[in-house]
Each structure stands twice: as structure tokens, then as C-alpha cells.
Amino acid sequence: IPTRRILTPDDLARFLDSQVCKELLDFLNSLNDAIIGTKTTDAMEDSPIVQQLLSFLDKVEQANKDVTPVETNSRFGNPAFRDFYDTVEKKIPEWVSEFVPVDYVEEVAKYAQESFGNRKRIDYGTGHELNMLVFLLCLDKLKLVQPSDYKALVAHVFFRYIAVMRGLQLSYWLEPAGSHGVWGLDDFHFLPFLFGAGQLRGHKHFRPKSIHNQEILDEFSHQYKYFECVRFVNSIKTGSIRWHSPMIDDISGAKTWEKVNLGLIKMFKAEVVGKLPIMQHFMFGTLVSFEGGSMSEHQAHGTEEDEHGCVSHSEVYALGQEFPGCCGIKVPSAIAAAAA
Numbered sequence: 001i002p003t004r005r006i007l008t009p010d011d012l013a014r015f016l017d018s019q020v021c022k023e024l025l026d027f028l029n030s031l032n033d034a035i036i037g038t039k040t041t042d043a044m045e046d047s048p049i050v051q052q053l054l055s056f057l058d059k060v061e062q063a064n065k066d067v068t069p070v071e072t073n074s075r076f077g078n079p080a081f082r083d084f085y086d087t088v089e090k091k092i093p094e095w096v097s098e099f100v101p102v103d104y105v106e107e108v109a110k111y112a113q114e115s116f117g118n119r120k121r122i123d124y125g126t127g128h129e130l131n132m133l134v135f136l137l138c139l140d141k142l143k144l145v146q147p148s149d150y151k152a153l154v155a156h157v158f159f160r161y162i163a164v165m166r167g168l169q170l171s172y173w174l175e176p177a178g179s180h181g182v183w184g185l186d187d188f189h190f191l192p193f194l195f196g197a198g199q200l201r202g203h204k205h206f207r208p209k210s211i212h213n214q215e216i217l218d219e220f221s222h223q224y225k226y227f228e229c230v231r232f233v234n235s236i237k238t239g240s241i242r243w244h245s246p247m248i249d250d251i252s253g254a255k256t257w258e259k260v261n262l263g264l265i266k267m268f269k270a271e272v273v274g275k276l277p278i279m280q281h282f283m284f285g286t287l288v289s290f291e292g293g294s295m296s297e298h299q300a301h302g303t304e305e306d307e308h309g310c311v312s313h314s315e316v317y318a319l320g321q322e323f324p325g326c327c328g329i330k331v332p333s334a335i336a337a338a339a340a
Contacts, residue, residue: 001106001107001110001285002107002110002111002283002284002285002288003283003284003285004280004281004282004283004284005283005284005290005291005292006276006279006280006282006290006292007280008276009276011292012274012276012279012280014290014292015279015290015292016273016274018290018292020284020288020289020290021273023137023288024133024134024137024273024288025269025273027133027136027137027140028133028194028265028268029265030147030150031136031150031153031154031158031195032154032194032195032198032261032265033150033198034147034150034151034153034154035150035151035154035155035195035198035199036198036199036201036202036261037199037201037202037203038151038155038199039199039223039224040155040159040199040222040223040224040225040228041222041223042155044151044152044155044156045152046152046156047145047146047148047149047152049099049139049144049145049149050145050149050152050153050156050157052098052099053099053139053153053157054156054157054160055098056095056096056098056099056112057157057160057161057164059091059095060088060116060164061164061167063084063087063088063091064084064164064167064168064171066087067080067083067084067087067171068080069171069172069173075173075333076122076173076175076333077121077122077123077172077173077174077175077333078122078171078172078173079122080171080172081117081119081122081168081171081172081174082119082122084168084171084172085116085117085119086119088113088116089113089119092109092112092113093105093106093109096108096109096112099139099144100139100142100144101142104138104142104286104287107138107285107286107287108135108138108139108142108287110283110285111131111132111134111135111138111283111288112131112132112135114128114131114283115128115129115131115132115135115161116128116165116168117165117168117174118177121175121177122172122174122175123174123175123176123177124165124168124169124174124175124176124177124188125176125177125188125278126177126188126189126190126191126272126278127177127272127278127279127281127282128177129165129188129189129190129191130272130273130278130282131282132158132161133158133191134288136153136157136158137287137288138287138288141287141288142287154195158191158192158195159192159195159225162189162192162225165188165189166232169188169333169335170335173333173335174188174333175333176188176333185245185247185248186229186232186233186245187333187334189229190264190267190268190271190272191268192225192226192228192229193225193226193229193264194261194264194265194268195225196224196225196226196227196228196229197226197257197260197261197264198261199224199225199226200224200226200257200260200261201256201257201258201261202257202258203257206220206224206257207255207256207257208251208252208253208254208255208256208257208260209252209253210227211226211227211230211241211248211252212241212252217230217231217234218231230248233245233248236334236335237334251263
């Protein structure tokens with residue numbers, strides 16, 4: 001079963017220079033390359049493993065439908081999410097065993113479970129989204145998916161996962177993980193913007209500034225994920241996108257989608273994989289392996305965890321750098337505010 005190994009800035013630095021980090025980013029680039037110039041609606045054949053993954057996500061979605069949110073006036077996370085989480089936590093190993101070799105079920109199932117949010121905090125963020133990417137990487141390393149599956153892994157499986165997560169966000173008003181969401185892109189997601197920009201690379205007519213045209217968003221959001229993401233953000237936030245999502249607004253000033261796509265890949269490495277508050281929660285096993293720090297080693301040297309399982313370390317303060325709080329300030333769900 002995967003365990004946490006990145007607990008200090010030194011651990012993170014070693015990870016960023018490791019083979020496993022290179023494998024993760026290479027896999028991301030391979031998925032991105034596969035989706036370039038592809039519409040979400042393009043005809044593509046789903047292999048048996050892709051069909052099994054879609055069936056798995058259908059079961060998660062059904063578990064959401066089977067749990068009724070608690071009546072509450074709070075705009076923070078709905079406690080019923082914990083009932084949903086407990087249900088899928090019990091069932092995911094069984095569901096995963098339908099396509100993963102028995103020796104790897106527990107390991108792979110852990111990444112799948114972690115991709116649907118945090119039970120205690122009732123929140124969701126880019127760290128959870130990263131776990132879904134690594135879940136797919138595990139299947140790739142087990143040779144269960146092939147490079148010929150990559151296009152469908154993005155357009156069908158990953159985009160389906162985003163739809164399932166949107167359902168969870170709408171049902172349980174999940175809070176953003178961290179005090180400022182994802183730097184103005186979205187309160188929860190990063191990768192659909194990245195892959196969505198890949199889809200639009202080389203498009204003859206659409207430019208990054210096209211996101212300011214509501215007719216384009218309405219008509220083409222089912223074909224291009226980037227437009228769908230912007231359309232969704234606009235639907236739950238009021239006012240100009242310049243104010244509620246300044247990063248999306250800034251990106252729209254780029255001249256080409258290629259520049260946007262490549263910029264988001266660099267940003268993913270710097271702002272997701274390269275951030276200790278996110279990566280200190282990430283776990284490593286045998287398929288995605290890193291021999292960095294370990295929980296037992298750091299506990300032996302006086303490391304303490306807070307109520308969220310976040311690590312603080314006196315050496316960080318000695319350097320004059322305040323250790324970042326991983327969870328930030330609790331932020332109510334924008335979806336809850338829109339519903340109210």
C-alpha cells in the first residue's frame with residue numbers, strides 16, 4: 001500500500017530530480033501529445049481496458065446518486081460526502097480487481113480512492129486530481145493500457161472523471177483544497193485546462209481570446225474541454241472573468257494555443273508537482289516508487305503532524321521560511337454560493 005515520503009523541502013527537491021518524477025511528467029506529455037487537434041466528440045474506438053475504466057467511473061457516479069446530501073444552510077462541505085466516501089472506499093478494491101492483477105489491487109486502488117477528495121476535510125484539489133493521473137500511470141506501467149489508448153484515456157476516461165467530480169462538487173459542495181483554489185484557473189482542477197489547450201493547438205479559427213465570446217463557449221464546449229471548463233466557471237461565479245478568474249483572463253492574451261498548452265505543462269510541474277503543500281500528501285508504492293524520506297524517519301526526528309495530517313518541521317523555521325500550511329484557510333464552495 002502506498003505511503004507518504006515527501007515531508008520536507010529536501011524530500012521534494014530529491015523527488016523533482018528523480019526518475020519517477022520524470023516518468024510522471026513523460027506520461028503527462030504523452031497523453032497531451034495524443035489529444036492535440038482532437039475534438040472530444042471525435043470517433044475513437046475504446047479498447048476493453050478503456051471500457052472497464054468507464055464502467056468503474058459509472059459505479060462511482062452511481063454511489064454519488066445513492067447518497068442524499070444532508071439538509072444544511074452551510075456553504076461549506078456537506079457531511080454526507082463522508083457516507084459517499086466510505087461506500088466507495090469499501091468497493092473500489094473490488095471494482096479495480098476487475099482489470100488489475102491481484103498482487104497490485106491494493107496499491108492501485110489507493111490512488112483511485114485518493115482521486116475523489118478528502119473525507120475529513122470534505123475538499124478536493126489538484127493533489128487529488130494528480131492521483132487520478134497516477135492511477136492511469138500505474139495501469140500504463142502494468143501494460144494494461146497501450147500508447148494506442150492514450151487519446152481515449154484523455155477524451156473518454158479522464159474527461160469522464162472530471163464529469164464525475166463535477167457531480168460530487170455539485171452534490172456535496174466540496175471545498176477547494178487550499179485557500180486560493182488553483183491560482184484563478186478553477187477552484188478544483190488544472191489538468192482539463194491543460195489537455196483542453198492541447199485539443200485546440202493548431203486550430204485554424206479559435207484563439208485563446210475566444211473564451212470571451214459566449215456564443216463560442218456555448219456552441220463548442222462539447223467539442224473542446226477548455227471551452228467547457230471556462231463555461232462551467234462562468235456558470236458558478238458572478239461578474240467578469242477578469243475579476244473572478246484573473247489567471248484564465250491573463251492566459252487568454254496569449255497569441256496561440258500552443259503557447260498556452262506548453263505554458264500549462266510548465267505550470268503543472270512548478271505549481272502542482274513542485275509544491276510541498278500538495279506533494280506532502282502524495283504516496284509512493286512499488287509501481288510509482290521513490291526512496292526519499294519516510295514517515296517513520298521524520299517522526300523519529302521530531303516531525304509533528306497537524307489535525308489534517310500535514311507535517312511541520314522546526315528546520316524550516318530555522319531557515320527563516322515559514323512552512324506553508326497545506327490546507328490553507330477554509331473556503332466555502334462557490335457552487336454552494338451559486339445554488340444559494
